[in-house]
Amino acid sequence: MPGAGKLDRKITIRRFTSVPNEFNEPVETWSDFLPNIWARREDVSDGEKFAAGQVGSSLRSRFVIRSSTASRTVTPVDRLVHEGSTYNIHGVKETKEGRRRFIEITAVKDND
Incomplete structure (x- = not known):
């Protein structure tokens, strides 16, 4: 798995938050939770799907980042x-590298 030198990509983790506006109404938005962290990316699979007469494609990737609180x-x-x-x-x-060293995130993006 990764050593420090294999974390060669920058990613941002976003979290859904709700903050009040000037009328104290909740405004829901995605905000940066972990910005610009180093990661390693490995593309696992890609695919196409046919549903309701439409074609779509997606890419499944694994990102490995350093473990932190x-x-x-x-x-x-x-x-x-x-x-x-x-x-x-x-x-x-958690990866197999040892306790609390790295976190593996499996994620999918739609290519549409």
Whole structure:
């Protein structure tokens, strides 16, 4: 798995938040939770789907990041942004490198 030199990409983890506006009404938005963190990316699979007469394609990737107190709170409710593309997180787990060294995030982006 990765050593420090193999983390050669920058990603941002975004989290859905709700903040009040000037009328104290909740405004829901995606905000940067972990901005510009180093990661390693490995594309796992790509695919096409045909539904209701439409064609779509997607790319499944694995991103490995350093484990930290904040990165251990990442869940599939969050989103990942890499090179201008937004990925939906499908899974988060600790790698086999040893306890609390690295986190592996499996994420999918739609190519449509």
